[in-house]
Amino acid sequence: xxxxxxxxxxxxxxxxxxLLASYFFTEDGNFNFETLDSIxxxxxxxxxxxxxxxxxxxxxxxxxxxxxxxxxxQMNNNSICFIKxxxxxEAVNGNQFTDLKNSLGAIYIIRDPRNTxxxxxxxxxxxxxxxxxxxxxxxxxxxxxxxxxxxxSVLTHTGSWSSNxxxxxxxxKVDKYLLIKYEDLVLDPKSTFYSVINFLNKFKKSKHxxxxxxxxxxxxxxxxxxxxxxxxxxxxxxxxKDKNNNPVTFFKYGPKNDWKKILPEKIxxxxxxxxxxxxxxxxYL
Numbered sequence: 001x002x003x004x005x006x007x008x009x010x011x012x013x014x015x016x017x018x019l020l021a022s023y024f025f026t027e028d029g030n031f032n033f034e035t036l037d038s039i040x041x042x043x044x045x046x047x048x049x050x051x052x053x054x055x056x057x058x059x060x061x062x063x064x065x066x067x068x069x070x071x072x073x074q075m076n077n078n079s080i081c082f083i084k085x086x087x088x089x090e091a092v093n094g095n096q097f098t099d100l101k102n103s104l105g106a107i108y109i110i111r112d113p114r115n116t117x118x119x120x121x122x123x124x125x126x127x128x129x130x131x132x133x134x135x136x137x138x139x140x141x142x143x144x145x146x147x148x149x150x151x152x153s154v155l156t157h158t159g160s161w162s163s164n165x166x167x168x169x170x171x172x173k174v175d176k177y178l179l180i181k182y183e184d185l186v187l188d189p190k191s192t193f194y195s196v197i198n199f200l201n202k203f204k205k206s207k208h209x210x211x212x213x214x215x216x217x218x219x220x221x222x223x224x225x226x227x228x229x230x231x232x233x234x235x236x237x238x239x240x241k242d243k244n245n246n247p248v249t250f251f252k253y254g255p256k257n258d259w260k261k262i263l264p265e266k267i268x269x270x271x272x273x274x275x276x277x278x279x280x281x282x283x284y285l
Contacts, residue, residue: 001073001104003200005039005084008135008164010119011111012182017084018227019193022218024082029217031226039082040072043156047072058155062095069102080104080203088159089167104203105176107196108168112183112284113161113271114259132267135161136274162278181282189219 005020007013017039022031025038040047045055047068054060072081089097113135121131137160158164171177178199185192193215201207220226259268272285279285 001076001078002069002081002083002098002102003104003203004098004106004168005082005109006089006106006168007086007109007111008116008158008161009086010116010123012109012180012185013084013086015182015222015224015227016107016109016180016185016192016196017082018222019189019218020082020196022222023193023211023215026214026218029211029214029221031218031221039084042072042083042085043068043087059093061155062092065095065097066099066102069098073102080200085156086158086164087156088164089170090157090159090163092157100174100176103171103176105178105199106168106171107178107180107199108165108171109180109182109185110165110282111181112259113275113279114263114268114284115182116161117267117271118259118262128264128267132270136270162275165278186224189222190215193219 005013005017014036018031018036021035021038022029025035043061043065048055048061048064051064051068051071053064053068072083087097091097117128117131117135120135121128124131124134126134159167169177178195180192180195194210197208197210272279276285
């Protein structure tokens with residue numbers, strides 16, 4: 001069954017996805033971008049089209065979320081299956097995003113919003129001011145497909161940064177939730193990986209024994225610098241394009257994204273004021 005890798009955009013989801021894909025879906029743990037396809041995105045164009053769902057119709061997409069997830073689980077014989085999403089868990093127009101019949105659990109990746117905002121601005125080729133407005137908006141962002149920047153995506157309702165984060169706590173109520181901070185993932189990826197394995201073992205009849213050599217290769221080849229160099233050498237299909245149709249660097253800031261040095265004071269104060277509750281809860285304030 002599905003285990004969600006959930007997050008607000010530009011929070012480190014692809015970083016964790018790369019680490020898990022290289023460990024679980026390669027023979028030796030060595031990463032390449034093709035390996036990422038082992039962990040699908042949701043919602044994704046092809047998954048809906050295979051079931052004959054009209055992906056240009058928002059209501060059709062929304063009401064078929066769970067139907068598509070049922071198909072994913074059938075295709076995987078109900079074994080553990082990682083799926084990445086930036087969607088909020090909140091119902092949209094009365095349509096649930098998922099249910100416990102189709103979801104085994106959720107791993108939620110969170111990042112200091114003061115650093116998220118600069119990566120978000122770079123990724124979508126917008127100003128930091130606009131990025132902060134998007135993150136604080138209570139409206140659902142019609143992500144990615146709506147502006148034709150990501151051809152394989154259908155409509156994604158992210159919600160605001162805080163509503164996205166808070167919504168996924170529903171899995172915490174049923175003890176099927178693991179919170180991972182991007183900062184911990186960068187600082188100590190090995191310990192973060194072990195926490196994921198411990199989480200997965202809750203749902204397995206026999207505990208997974210870690211292949212240390214394979215993990216060593218996975219950690220080495222999915223370090224931020226390795227991913228950045230790989231993107232520079234081969235490009236990255238999930239990178240968007242700027243207003244001039246040039247690829248926007250996906251792995252740009254990473255650990256060097258220091259809000260203390262690059263974030264305007266006005267934006268910093270706006271985020272800290274608006275997100276005080278969540279940031280304090282997470283230890284960011």
